[in-house]
Amino acid sequence: MKIVVTGANGQLGKEIQAFQNSYPKAQIHFFTKEDLNIADLENVKLIFNQLHPDYCINCAAYTAVDKAETERETAFLINETGTKNLALVSSQFGTKFIHISTDYVFDGNGSDPYKEEHPVDPQNIYGLSKLRGEEGALAVNTESIIIRTAWVYSEYGNNFVKTMLRLLQSKEEISVVADQLGSPTYAADLAKAILSIIDSGKWVPGIYHYSNDGIISWFEFANAIQQYIQSKCRVNAIPTSAFPTPAKRPAYSVLNKEKIKTTFGLTIPDWETSLHHCLDRLKEVGAW
Template sequence: MKKILVTGANGQLGSEIKELAGNYPDFDFVFTDIADFPLDKEETIITNFNQLKPAIVINCAAYTAVDKAEQDVAVADAINHLAIATLATLCEQNGTKLVHVSTDYVFDGTSPMAYKEDALPNPKSVYGVTKLAGELACATNCPDSIIIRTAWVYSEFGNNFVKTMLRLMTERESISVVNDQVGSPTYAGDLAQVILTILDSGKWESGVYHYSNEGEISWFDFAKDIKEIAGKTCEVNGIPASSYPTPAERPAFSLLDKTKIKAVYGIVVPDYKVSLKKMMVKL
């Protein structure tokens, strides 16, 4: 039985992997989070890894407070970059397979078309810079690793855009949502399934992959879909990102090209609205 270490297990993606773990009786899952497997201390990572001796690591842990990271640079770098360097080194030394989850924020958002895996990264925020550094450390220290970039993640667990919109639509008569940032949402339940499908396939092709749901929408479009599915009456107005300044710059365009993951692993990617309805039914 293969032991799989899942870090960041209480986050959105880790929680969704937990939900699906029972479907994979051949895997022995060990779910850890910041309390029992902190990633900001190198010696703790080494001690915990050597105790657990996993066959596979799925790293879902990250410093994801995008705006806070602009001030909290050292901690963001410790978790998103230095910890990954240590984990990747340990995986390489022990013959452990590593799946590392990254982000659309490694790009600057100026592309005229969906980003392919080999597009040139150019992060515009501390979060993006530290996540890119983590990717590079992962690929350098453990060349056989799989890196999956994703975007606009939401789920029934944790804090996310969908849950925030539902709350605001209940509390207010009207809300304003940015209409000039374009991408495609990712239901964490779908991404969790993709990762487990890859691990269960018996086929391991290292490298960078992109995954999000199908569709090309703005946050404003996303909010309108949430409103429609939930049957809310709140008015949703579109505004430019310039009207809603944030400490960290967001990519204006973060659509990810999923051709590679479909071709290599036969992944069927659901339309974002299908997955959104599925998640909202669970809520």
């Protein structure tokens, strides 16, 4: 079984690499943006023609949410055109296509966990570009699986957990937004879920949601990190209005995961257990 993974240097791509030894029957080929320009259709065809993969996992994405407001063309080139190219070529080669999307396709004004069929209404350019990617993929490849996720963190790259670790160890006091609710996603858990779906041999196309279980605010997330590492830094709660950003952030990002749980028999860890696991791994490399 051959698997192509794009976005190899991203958080999810790195976590899939960490799991590859657990799947010895799979030949997993990882591609960075330098190795494979997903926005170039001919480049995508060339790679697929060389490998004839059974699966393609698209972890590549433009994720600079605030920069996307001014770098609109780049965001759409990667998140829409690139995704559509991979979905199209996957269809042509009989490759099963898995694409990673985001909670930002919703308006963020909900009060109940978003189900897959909830009306979409992105509030920023990043969210719109990811929605166009979903739509493009499904238009050219109805057999695609799309997994929306939220608040992704890991030991790799830049993310909220690593930023908080740095600040909590270097500052006496920090302020964190308390009126945005969501469910964090440990990239290692998502990577394991994706590989489990592939390993099961069960393929049910459609849109799914995945994040860790539980609902918290960014402030509560920061507090949990502060308490686990026993930092003396004080964490203050502030409203979104006190921390303006170029791109509008959703007030409510909670995803309903029942569909992916029941369809593929997945057990999803709670956010605190996964956070502690990630922090333990970060401690091993001297991050705190």
